[in-house]
Amino acid sequence: MTYKIPFSGRAIDYTEDEIQTVVTAMKTADPLTQGKYLKEFEQKFAEYIGSPKCFAMCNATAALEICAQLGQFKPGDEVVVPAHTFTSSVYPFVKKGVTPVWADIDLKTRVVTAETIERCLSPKTKAIIVVHLYGYVADMPSIMALAKKHNLLVIEDAAQSIGGSINGKQSGTFADLAVFSLHSHKNITTLGEGGVLAVNNEKFVNIIPQLRHNGHCAFSFERQDYWIPAMGNVDMPQLNGEPVWPNNYCLGEVECALGTKLLQRLDPINAQKRRRAISLIDALKSYSELEFHREDSVRHNYHLLAGRITHGKRDDFIRKMATEKSVQCVVQYYPLYRYDFYKKLKLDKANCPNTDLFFDNMVSFPFQHRLTDQEFLYLQEAIKDVLNELRK
Amino acid sequence: MTYKIPFSGRAIDYTEDEIQTVVTAMKTADPLTQGKYLKEFEQKFAEYIGSPKCFAMCNATAALEICAQLGQFKPGDEVVVPAHTFTSSVYPFVKKGVTPVWADIDLKTRVVTAETIERCLSPKTKAIIVVHLYGYVADMPSIMALAKKHNLLVIEDAAQSIGGSINGKQSGTFADLAVFSLHSHKNITTLGEGGVLAVNNEKFVNIIPQLRHNGHCAFSFERQDYWIPAMGNVDMPQLNGEPVWPNNYCLGEVECALGTKLLQRLDPINAQKRRRAISLIDALKSYSELEFHREDSVRHNYHLLAGRITHGKRDDFIRKMATEKSVQCVVQYYPLYRYDFYKKLKLDKANCPNTDLFFDNMVSFPFQHRLTDQEFLYLQEAIKDVLNELRK
Numbered sequence: 001m002t003y004k005i006p007f008s009g010r011a012i013d014y015t016e017d018e019i020q021t022v023v024t025a026m027k028t029a030d031p032l033t034q035g036k037y038l039k040e041f042e043q044k045f046a047e048y049i050g051s052p053k054c055f056a057m058c059n060a061t062a063a064l065e066i067c068a069q070l071g072q073f074k075p076g077d078e079v080v081v082p083a084h085t086f087t088s089s090v091y092p093f094v095k096k097g098v099t100p101v102w103a104d105i106d107l108k109t110r111v112v113t114a115e116t117i118e119r120c121l122s123p124k125t126k127a128i129i130v131v132h133l134y135g136y137v138a139d140m141p142s143i144m145a146l147a148k149k150h151n152l153l154v155i156e157d158a159a160q161s162i163g164g165s166i167n168g169k170q171s172g173t174f175a176d177l178a179v180f181s182l183h184s185h186k187n188i189t190t191l192g193e194g195g196v197l198a199v200n201n202e203k204f205v206n207i208i209p210q211l212r213h214n215g216h217c218a219f220s221f222e223r224q225d226y227w228i229p230a231m232g233n234v235d236m237p238q239l240n241g242e243p244v245w246p247n248n249y250c251l252g253e254v255e256c257a258l259g260t261k262l263l264q265r266l267d268p269i270n271a272q273k274r275r276r277a278i279s280l281i282d283a284l285k286s287y288s289e290l291e292f293h294r295e296d297s298v299r300h301n302y303h304l305l306a307g308r309i310t311h312g313k314r315d316d317f318i319r320k321m322a323t324e325k326s327v328q329c330v331v332q333y334y335p336l337y338r339y340d341f342y343k344k345l346k347l348d349k350a351n352c353p354n355t356d357l358f359f360d361n362m363v364s365f366p367f368q369h370r371l372t373d374q375e376f377l378y379l380q381e382a383i384k385d386v387l388n389e390l391r392k
Numbered sequence: 393m394t395y396k397i398p399f400s401g402r403a404i405d406y407t408e409d410e411i412q413t414v415v416t417a418m419k420t421a422d423p424l425t426q427g428k429y430l431k432e433f434e435q436k437f438a439e440y441i442g443s444p445k446c447f448a449m450c451n452a453t454a455a456l457e458i459c460a461q462l463g464q465f466k467p468g469d470e471v472v473v474p475a476h477t478f479t480s481s482v483y484p485f486v487k488k489g490v491t492p493v494w495a496d497i498d499l500k501t502r503v504v505t506a507e508t509i510e511r512c513l514s515p516k517t518k519a520i521i522v523v524h525l526y527g528y529v530a531d532m533p534s535i536m537a538l539a540k541k542h543n544l545l546v547i548e549d550a551a552q553s554i555g556g557s558i559n560g561k562q563s564g565t566f567a568d569l570a571v572f573s574l575h576s577h578k579n580i581t582t583l584g585e586g587g588v589l590a591v592n593n594e595k596f597v598n599i600i601p602q603l604r605h606n607g608h609c610a611f612s613f614e615r616q617d618y619w620i621p622a623m624g625n626v627d628m629p630q631l632n633g634e635p636v637w638p639n640n641y642c643l644g645e646v647e648c649a650l651g652t653k654l655l656q657r658l659d660p661i662n663a664q665k666r667r668r669a670i671s672l673i674d675a676l677k678s679y680s681e682l683e684f685h686r687e688d689s690v691r692h693n694y695h696l697l698a699g700r701i702t703h704g705k706r707d708d709f710i711r712k713m714a715t716e717k718s719v720q721c722v723v724q725y726y727p728l729y730r731y732d733f734y735k736k737l738k739l740d741k742a743n744c745p746n747t748d749l750f751f752d753n754m755v756s757f758p759f760q761h762r763l764t765d766q767e768f769l770y771l772q773e774a775i776k777d778v779l780n781e782l783r784k
Contacts, residue, residue, distance in 0.1 A: 009423025031401025032584025061640035184424035192424025192644035230726035248453030252584030334622035
């Protein structure tokens with residue numbers, strides 16, 4: 001089915017300048033991976049978010065796989081995670097033998113809180129994964145205080161919240177480790193795939209290049225000739241005296257050049273998304289049957305615009321939006337414990353009433369940055385029309 | 393140090409047409425990953441090499457990681473591998489608890505043979521990794537016959553041999569599984585990073601999309617509404633009744649569009665490299681102290697041009713090439729058992745005299761496709777001059 005307003009898998013159009021950046025990198029990058037554009041992008045990204053050290057990765061899942069390695073978990077260790085998130089926030093940890101403990105979300109903000117996390121703590125808890133879902137930065141100051149009290153590793157999944165901040169401190173700079181996504185859906189994207197690992201805990205920094213790039217490293221001694229005994233060494237990265245296996249998670253130079261360029265446009269993109277979100281939420285404020293999370297500050301980048309239908313007619317609403325208005329709404333973030341994947345792992349036990357309630361009544365609207373103003377207004381009027389009809 | 397002829401980490405320049413392909417994909421791809429360009433690239437790649445099914449990956453190491461998963465190895469299982477190769481050919485298997493058994497290379501062809509592999513077989517052997525190093529296709533008919541006799545899984549690491557063939561059958565189509573690299577160094581490259589997994593054994597085909605993309609799959613039942621119970625399922629891939637963990641190894645749409653385009657230029661690139669290699673080898677045939685592997689057929693794509701210095705003056709040769717001719721030669725493929733990585737894993741026992749002899753006397757010349765004819769002739773004359781000087 002073709003929609004007048006599809007829920008596009010692509011968030012932004014590239015400007016002529018951004019296209020020119022790619023063309024220039026294609027013509028000049030030598031090598032085409034692991035070169036100067038990578039270094040520049042990592043530095044600019046770290047400066048932008050205010051992190052001591054950032055590493056570009058082929059995607060955010062890869063960055064989370066590295067986080068799961070750096071946790072050095074043992075089977076039986078517990079990690080507190082939200083169930084209302086994308087599967088990549090969790091499965092890399094489950095791969096390591098960790099038991100995820102599902103923290104509920106706050107119904108208003110749709111993210112976990114220090115309180116919902118605290119309910120999940122046990123003597124086996126080793127880490128907390130916080131996801132700034134939809135682009136809203138969870139209450140990191142409170143969560144970090146809780147983690148400090150219990151001596152827990154914290155990982156921010158900032159895949160959707162790039163540029164969001166609390167009191168001037170950006171998402172991805174609170175926890176020990178944080179990941180960002182530069183995937184096709186996101187507010188900025190490096191040709192559809194890409195991610196960043198932000199490392200705030202110094203003890204992890206040194207081994208990450210090796211973990212990312214096949215264990216490659218320099219020899220530990222000075223060489224007289226650059227090829228003796230070999231061009232470079234391959235070694236097993238070590239953390240706390242234990243080996244950590246290497247991977248290949250490199251992001252190419254052209255993507256990195258584009259990433260640097262896109263950072264210049266990130267604030268305007270976020271601002272436009274927030275402006276539109278607030279204007280739509282306010283235009284619909286008389287419709288109490290559609291509840292939004294209104295946050296008119298840089299704490300929310302409105303990567304996605306999700307609402308909750310409170311009168312139980314969610315499915316009728318989506319059907320009518322599709323058939324009568326040709327607008328493709330979706331539902332997002334199936335509680336992870338309901339997927340066959342987690343069921344087969346016997347990880348389907350959860351006490352997350354808000355997660356279930358929200359998911360079963362949520363609707364995510366097409367909200368890609370590349371919607372025209374006309375399309376955006378059409379969307380807004382379509383929502384009104386369908387809500388009015390459902391009141392009859 | 394800056395060289396007149398560096399050993400470049402980049403093999404090819406892009407044509408204006410190829411750049412335009414990238415620009416068009418940047419403007420039109422929706423989504424920017426896992427869309428129509430991926431499907432087209434996989435189909436064209438499979439048609440080009442003559443494989444039933446190919447899957448694009450973020451890099452060749454990722455494809456090898458999947459091969460290591462599909463082997464479903466148990467600790468103690470042995471896999472026969474060459475030691476004269478890049479570390480990615482081997483470490484994904486070692487990660488799975490496998491013991492690599494180092495097969496020696498043939499001194500002339502610098503790749504493993506059925507004979508050197510056979511010497512490594514034991515009752516514990518479960519698989520064979522064959523690497524078509526430098527772009528020369530190993531004797532796959534003999535190796536497959538050996539594998540069939542012993543019921544072994546075979547994986548071709550065709551990272552360097554794209555387009556190479558034996559009797560019209562291309563590398564990557566002989567074994568159960570094969571990987572190709574589209575990395576910056578390679579004869580064609582998808583913006584610096586990329587790879588392909590070619591699957592010739594049907595039993596593996598169905599689960600690969602899930603293994604590549606976070607376990608995403610369709611629900612097993614028909615749905616009335618596209619969002620109920622969720623937009624899609626996430627499940628644990630199963631092979632022979634056992635779970636195989638998912639990953640995120642996706643390659644973006646722009647890279648895939650470029651990959652399809654580059655396939656049109658692959659044969660001319662390979663032909664030019666082979667023509668140059670043969671002409672250089674023939675021009676230097678009176679210098680018996682520099683031995684090449686001459687193969688004037690499509691069995692060799694001459695991804696790299698490597699020679700062996702037979703009079704023991706390899707290091708003097710490289711030094712003079714650098715300081716007197718400003719040509720950056722390198723040595724490649726440190727026998728894996730000599731790296732700290734494999735030493736720390738106690739995998740440093742090997743009986744590979746040819747591997748050691750070749751490595752300790754080898755020299756790899758700058759041979760990127762983008763060398764001009766003038767640069768190439770300069771290289772040839774520089775080699776002659778330095779060899780002449782070393783004769784004095």
